[in-house]
Amino acid sequence: MAATTLEQSKPKKNVHDSFIPELVYFEPAALDYPKGQRILEWVKSLNIPYQMTTSHNRITNLPGETELEQYKIAKRTLVVGIRKTLKFDTSKPSAEYAIPIATGCMGHCHYCYLQTTLGAKPYIRIYVNMDDILDAAKGYIAERAPEITRFEAACTSDPVGLEPISGSLKELITFMADQEHGRLRFVTKFHYVDSLLDLKHNGHTRIRFSVNAKYVIKHFEPSTSRFEERIEAAAKVARAGYPMGFIIAPIIWHEGWQEGYAELLSSLAAALPKDASSNLTFELIQHRFTKTAKNVIEKRYPRTKLEMDIEKRKYKWGRWGQGKYVYPDEQAEALRMFISERIFEHFEDAKIEYFT
8 A cells, every 4th residue: 555645645554555644743943954845745635634833842732621632632743843953862772872863652552661650641743954964864874983983863753654755765875875874773663664675775784663563453452454464565675775673562371372473483484585684683572561651551442452451561670760561570581582492493594682
């Protein structure tokens, strides 16, 4: 299924088509940039309601009678602005820095950590001053040279989900291809990769797909691409010669989990080129939650089937003094062993970067 682009004039209605906001805000300065003007023209062509705002950080008049209604509307709201803070956050262990091209996500993954980190600002933001962002990245690369500096583009968003509107990943990949000491990484649950396939990348961008058992995608990842769509997109990316990876997260203990994760790995093996495992990475993350996240999730998704029973979990202290609830050691080890064995069964040269 083709992703919607700025050139198309009719909005899609299917949940699996690319993101069409229901409301758009622009910072006035965003319209001084070609990207801001292109997005405005696209918004007008689709007759999407839009208005101006003084700051992408202060959207306070969203419609909705209740907090839950406002949350749902916010997830369909796009804000187009300027990224003023060009000091990049660190992004260990995935990369040295997070590169900020967008914030927020249109997906409704029940477990997502953005539920708490974005707090009262779940609306989606695209930053149009890409030259400023790329100049800042050049500075970070020069500072660490000749060491390699890695940038993660998906810490606070799913940029592939926004790529049909923003085109920002295309700019980032092209920029990073010419950086001797710079590398780009991002992860996605969406399949809109066609515009990235013919780019010059020089192997400097690693595209990772967040994948899971069908049960998890069906029950806990609404408004994201389907199991089959992600696997098809991964195969396209592999054939385009990009370094690749998969994040299996969150790994959820559920009835039939062995069959579900076995099917996932066998489906990947069937779809990917035979030589894909030579430079393939896996990151394995078991389901975890904080008390704060549990409260937010139960408020925003009151009918969720996500198991968050504190009595069934182990409390694990984090690096910053805040702990999370994870699976008890026996369950965690069973998940790790089973999935690791299936990975190496199908991809003997792949690297498992971590299980956490």
